[in-house]
Amino acid sequence: MLEKLKRFFNRERVGPSEAGALLVNSWLDVAEWAGACRYHFKRTRDGQGFVVDASFEGQPWRLEWGPSQRPYIDGHELRLRMELMLPSGLQMLVLNRVLLESLENESFERYTEVNQTQVDVSTSEEMRWVALFAASDLATQRSLKPHFAALSRSPAHVDAWLQGALTAALTRTMAAAMKPELPFVLLTLRGRVYMRTALAQPAPAVLNAMASLFTTACTEALRVSKSNFVEGTPSEAADTSKLGDASTAWPSPFKAKK
Numbered sequence: 541m542l543e544k545l546k547r548f549f550n551r552e553r554v555g556p557s558e559a560g561a562l563l564v565n566s567w568l569d570v571a572e573w574a575g576a577c578r579y580h581f582k583r584t585r586d587g588q589g590f591v592v593d594a595s596f597e598g599q600p601w602r603l604e605w606g607p608s609q610r611p612y613i614d615g616h617e618l619r620l621r622m623e624l625m626l627p628s629g630l631q632m633l634v635l636n637r638v639l640l641e642s643l644e645n646e647s648f649e650r651y652t653e654v655n656q657t658q659v660d661v662s663t664s665e666e667m668r669w670v671a672l673f674a675a676s677d678l679a680t681q682r683s684l685k686p687h688f689a690a691l692s693r694s695p696a697h698v699d700a701w702l703q704g705a706l707t708a709a710l711t712r713t714m715a716a717a718m719k720p721e722l723p724f725v726l727l728t729l730r731g732r733v734y735m736r737t738a739l740a741q742p743a744p745a746v747l748n749a750m751a752s753l754f755t756t757a758c759t760e761a762l763r764v765s766k767s768n769f770v771e772g773t774p775s776e777a778a779d780t781s782k783l784g785d786a787s788t789a790w791p792s793p794f795k796a797k798k
Contacts, residue, residue, distance in 0.1 A: 573744035618739040632698040709756040717749035
């Protein structure tokens with residue numbers, strides 16, 4: 541298996557750059573990890589990143605690594621998403637406090653400089669939510685409070701999401717695979733769960749930890765969606781071939797950030 545992967549990467553190597561060759565060859569471990577998990581690994585056409593298609597309890601989900609699509613992340617980022625047909629009213633956001641402070645400052649500067657009275661729809665979902673949504677006081681998740689913030693149309697929704705397994709998974713992943721100074725976002729939007737974080741090098745151990753956190757978040761989002769206090773109808777199932785263009789939360793794969 542390893543020899544086949546080496547031949548594949550050598551054949552598909554993009555450009556003469558030795559640094560580029562080392563980067564591509566460093567994905568051999570990622571491809572092996574994906575294969576061991578029975579996931580499907582493939583490189584992007586431009587050679588700047590890769591995609592891993594997977595499934596969890598029968599539901600497909602996708603992991604991407606490549607150039608950042610968000611101005612608040614420099615370099616490369618890790619992105620994960622799953623379509624779950626969650627109720628349209630279930631809009632929840634968890635992010636680390638470093639990113640929250642950055643988005644709050646940027647949002648304040650953006651809207652006060654031009655005297656705007658409405659939120660600019662061209663900004664990212666994360667910035668709009670920081671400006672519009674109520675924050676949870678995390679009263680029942682005090683272990684998260686020094687490191688994370690949580691926002692939602694209904695704080696009760698995000699509090700329920702963070703109860704139990706998700707808080708434990710965040711705490712565990714923070715210790716093993718997260719750097720508190722790097723941006724991290726976990727959100728539900730338009731029936732899907734998304735996760736995004738800065739990641740310079742896609743080490744298999746980090747990918748595995750992030751994938752575990754993500755699937756836990758998906759399981760817990762489904763649990764919350766079945767609660768009787770969640771309003772809205774289930775979102776329509778999306779064509780998975782068009783997921784990249786379906787929402788500003790997830791632009792076209794590896795589209796250059798503005």
